[in-house]
Amino acid sequence: MPGDAGLLAYRELDDALGLSVMAGEMLADARTGKNGRHALVGLLRQSLFGRLAGYEDVNDAERLRHDPAMRWIVGGKAVVGRAASPSQIGRFETQWLATDKNLSALADLSGQWIDLVHGRRPPRGIVFDMDSSVSPTHGEQENSVWNGHYACTCYHPLFVFNQFGDLERCALRPGNVHSADGWKDVLDPVVQRYRGKVTRIFCRADAAFAMPEVYEFLEAERIKYAIWLPANQVLQGRIGYLLSSVRSDDRPMKSSGSMPILAIRPQPGPSRAG
Secondary structure, eight states, X not given: OOTTTTHHHHHHHHHHHTHHHHHHHHSOOOOOGXXXXXXXXXXXXXXXXXXXXXXXXXXXXXHHTTOHHHHHHHOGGGGTSOOOOHHHHHHIIIIITTSHHHHHHHHXXXXXXXXXXXXXSOOSEEEEEEEEOOEEOOSSOTTOEEETTTTEEEEOOEEEEOTTSOEEEEEOXXXXXXXXXXXXXXXXXXXHHHTTTOSXXXXXXXXXXXXXXXXXXXXXXXXXXXXXXXOOHHHHHHTHHHHTXXXXXXXXXXXXXXXXXXXXXXXXXXXXXX
């Protein structure tokens, strides 16, 4: 059996849920002539499933294009021929997917996938976890900048996950931006997608998002939230008796660089459910 035959089970799940088919319908194909050997949805599958198997370099496509499992996953002409070459995958990822229309579609894609799954088993409530991360880079990549906190040259992406570990939305940002930079552009579309679909929405974030504009947005949307506060010596002095209190499991609470979680409940009002 081919070493990547385990991917076939994921392809079966993909077929059952129709995830890559949905993606193919959302992507715009601007190719002409012989560039259309493989459908965009096939190229997308090869790109995604290759990384799922641990192949992060497009040069791995030179071997994978001959792999019977990958050829079946790509589908179309690849089943009886070959999957995409490294140059084809490279153009797909850096040129065809990089068009403004496709970048916009990709930004919405994970949310559309989640909606499809939730359509089968709707959740009663949703919890957003908003946080930034680090993506180290190598070479002279556009917007790749030194980040002093992470001590590396990187991108500084922003993510919104839900309580199930699903990526709701993300944004790739330059390495030197603040952790909360562009938070509303990422969070607001996710909030609007759930408007009227669930009865309870919660949001949690770290101290980088402890800003009045974040509070005001969440309260206006009637979202309950828990956000760490940056360290404040004056405030810590006044509530020191709380910081040294005993936890429910009889272990003393430890103070760190941030204050304990600040949980705020919006004022009572009509339900957001539709």
